[in-house]
Amino acid sequence: MNRQPGAISASMMCADLAHLREDLDVLAQEKVEYLHIDVMDGEFVPNLGLGVDYIRRLRDMTDIPLDIHLMVERPEDKLDWFGIRPADRVCIHYESTRHVQRTLDRAKRYGCKVMLAINPATPVCSVEEVLDTVDGISVLTVNPGFAGQKIVASCIKKTEKLSRFLEEAGADELDIEVDGNVSCAYAAQLRRLGANIFVAGSSSIFTPDGRVRREQAAALRAAISG
Ligand code: DX5
Ligand code: ZN
DSSP states (O other), rough: OOOOOEEEEEEGSSOOOGGGHHHHHHHHHHSSSSEEEEBBBSSSSSSSSOOOHHHHHHHOOSSSSSEEEEESSOGGTGGGGOOOOTTTTEEEEEGGOOOOHHHHHHHHHTTTTTEEEOOTTTTGGGGGGTTTTSSSEEEESOSSSSSSSOOHHHHHHHHHHHHHHHHHOOTSSSSEEEESOOHHHHHHHHEEEEEEEESSSTTTTBOOTOOOOHHHHHHHHHHHHO
16 A cells, blocks of 8 residues: 555544634644545535635634645635645545536646545445546535534445555555544554554544544544555
8 A cells, every 4th residue: 555644634624613723823832634524515415514714814824734625516716715735635425516526636736735535435436436536525424514413333344445446556655635524543543454544533533512533633643554
């Protein structure tokens, strides 16, 4: 397997706004690689979430690159809104556009890493024709839209299947991100099955009231290393 070592993407929808400054400092000290931004439009997912102004404000507060997860209909029309930078990741859902390849191609113009996300019911083979266009696949291990959900059990096997699929396709350098209920225990298991980017929300590094749990950040790092 030629995949990059494990990275943490801290899920900012789980962070308490009242303590954002302090918690961003903790996340920087823990060297989290990305801040995961769940952008939700109330159409693609049954929730509204982090938007353009939030991202702009966050940029003033931190240099940690963003992992922008677009849970919106027609992302191709909205890509320009987010001020995407070369160090960022942007993640587009297979199910959100009729023109998946063109949308991914458009996202590449920002010089960032481009990810294709698949919902729990979307089969692994859906990604086959765009392997040369993406930098990685994001496996939604819950139906997206809300933090604090329970993992869809079949998505564990699906991650293993994706890993094997990429290997057989000669694309085992592509990143595999896992998003949803990624506890330290699931992270360790999913790492063994091939995942290398771990979205860390209320199941690991955030308390229910939205503070970063430092010891959990260290535990997650240990679970995904080696
Ligand atoms: C998907 C989101 C959630 C969440 C992750 O819509 O990305 O998966 O923030 O955190 P937990 O650990 O609460 O599932
Ligand atoms: Zn997400």
